[in-house]
Amino acid sequence: MAGQIARALAGQIVAGALKPGERLLQDQIAQAFRASHVPVREAFRRLEAQGLVVTEPRRGVRVARLDPADVLEVAEIRAALEALALRHALPKFQPADIARARSAMESCIGKVEIVEWEVANRRFHEAITLPCGLPRLSASIADLHSASARHLFATWQTLGWQPRSDAEHAAILEAIEAGQVERGCGLLARHILDAGRALATALQGQ
Structure with a gap:
């Protein structure tokens, strides 16, 4: 209950x-x-x-009130934890995991409804981190995604968020498919941090 x-x-x-x-x-x-x-x-x-x-x-x-400092804190923690999860996940990736990530990535493209895009975006991030097989880490990441979604819904109309995010997802998946651990983790962390900074700036502008 x-x-x-x-x-x-x-x-x-x-x-x-x-x-x-x-x-x-x-x-x-x-x-x-x-x-x-x-x-x-x-x-x-x-x-x-x-x-x-x-x-x-x-x-x-x-x-809780929407605070730009909170947005940045969530982004920094997410970047660290998701990169850690991906580092553990990459050696365990199976073809089905890659297919799931690609499907989620493609479902983000062209979405104009923010709620639908956020669901697809979350599916992509889950697809590349859940194979880590670390349930406590995955649960912490899921909680942080809820906070991120709230920040996104409050600010998305002022952001040119979609094309850049789609391109970054593609680059992350390309690194994963090539087995490039450091590159993939670096791209993922930068993707999350850049999005957090954009959300914080937009929130500050409000």
Whole structure:
């Protein structure tokens, strides 16, 4: 139940249905999910660990505000963890993994709806990192993707994001297919960091 509540609230926060600074009322959420306060409090802890909510003394739980510094922090951690995952994944890649990554990469191309593109983009990143076979690392990366998606949805209209991202995905996959570990990890880390800087700049402009 705590996982179900956390996923539902995370989806609303990422999509912008729950606004930055908005208070999350424990009683109201428990009633909506027909649950006790225990799983709601656990859901809040999970969301706080993902950087989606903050707990303030005497003020309760609120949706975290969008902060350019947070965007850069998430990007730096993602870049380090995804490069680490790819480093472990590359020796284990099978033809099916390459095919999955290529399919996800191609599904990004031409997408004009940001929600659809974000799903395809996340599928690409999962396809090249999940073969690492390290579940704790993969879970941490998945949490960071939720935070990244929220930043993307808040700023995407001011970015010329798609063509550059598609080209960078292709270069990363090319390095993976060639078995070039250092090049692939370097391209992936730079891809994530550059996107984070662009999102932070766009958010600062707002």
